[in-house]
Amino acid sequence: MSSTILSDLNEDSSSTFNVLITGAAGFVGPLLAARLSSNPRIRLLLTDLTEPPVPAGAAHPHHVSVLAGDLTSPAFVADLLAHPAAQPRLHAVFILHGIMSSTSEANPALSERVNVGSVQLLCNSLMQSHANSDSPVRVIYASSLAVFGPPFPSCPSSSRVKLPPTWRPTPQSTYGTHKLMTETYLNELHRRRRGLDVFTARLPTVIVRAGAPSGAASSFLSGIIREPMRGVECAVPLLDRRFRAFVASPRAVVENLTRLMKMDSGVLPSHVRQLLLPGVSVSVQELRDALARYGGEDKLKWIREEVDEGVERILKSWPEDFEIDEGLELGLVVDEGADGIVREYIEGLGGPIEATD
DSSP states (O other): OOOHHHHGGGSOOOOOEEEEEESTTSSHHHHHHHHHTTSTTEEEEEEESSOOOOOTTOSOGGGEEEEEOOTTOHHHHHHHHTSGGGOSOOSEEEEOOOOOHHHHHHOHHHHIIIIIIIHHHHHHHHHHHTTTOSSOEEEEEEEEGGGOOSOOOOOOTTSOOOBOTTSOOOOOSHHHHHHHHHHHHHHHHHHTTSSEEEEEEEEOEEOSOOSSOOSSGGGHHHHHHHHHHTTOOEEESOSOTTOEEEEEOHHHHHHHHHHHHHSOGGGSOTTOOEEEOOOEEEEHHHHHHHHHHHHOGGGGGGEEEOOOHHHHHHHTTSOSOBOOHHHHHTTOOOOOOHHHHHHHHHHHHHSOOOOOO
16 A cells, blocks of 8 residues: 555645644644644644644644534534545544543543544544545554553563563553554554555653643653642652653654654555554653753652552553664654653743753
8 A cells, every 4th residue: 555645745746635633632633733734735624522723823824624523423523524624535634532541441431432432433434435535544543552561571670671562462451452442443444455544653651741630640740740840739649759651752742643644654564553653761750850950959849649559550551661663763753761851841831941960
């Protein structure tokens, strides 16, 4: 399956390129929309339960359309794909919407309806509406590392396990299970050449997220930096500062999603469309140290550590590090570690800063 339509973006052409982003009122969605809206040939259609924002300072705001609605509703999905911004066809679709990990665990029925059912509905509708198109629709689905769970490979206690991205998924959470179900479904649609050209992006935990805490078990990994910088308390749901998570900055995630939009389809097998986005493994202690270094030692007083057994169980069912060679070889990017991610966020709040010893 070729990606000739996508290659057109790199050529001198007057043709337009129509892109749909779901979950566009969330965190990554607006950042991705802002990035894509800088290209005068891209027309964006943004959707979420609440009306997504037009990117602030967009060079071509008239190229951005928004539509609020419920993607679990067949009537709304039909309206969405019939929107003028999706005509005469969509070239790429970013599926970023979903119910987060802690909320999924608390409400499995809602998670299944949104994280599984709405994606199936949207993709089946895309196949029907683009059945006569010359080229398939590039679908980039945002999945999660929560598809992985114990048992993990063992290694000497002095070393850190780096999970190969081909490790067998054994999710130990509702969220991870539903993400894996959707991944498998999309693999099958791609394999059968049903008008969709799929890449599943397994996202690291994205930090530092702006705004309010989310319903994700990993939300505190952003809060441990974001809240103290605002003079607000952050509750860390475990006491073990050695706990590690595999993370990436918003900048790196948006860059890699954009690169997936233009990547040649043949780099992955037709029945295995998952690709791990590169990330870095950071510990709670490393995040604390980076906060003190770039935000000031006084910010640590805003961090409160307390055990939430339910959240801790979810967190410790996730792998702490991954091999990232495959993604890097395909041209994806990676952050510089905890210091780079925290420095980037704090500088974004008020300009360049100098680290303290």
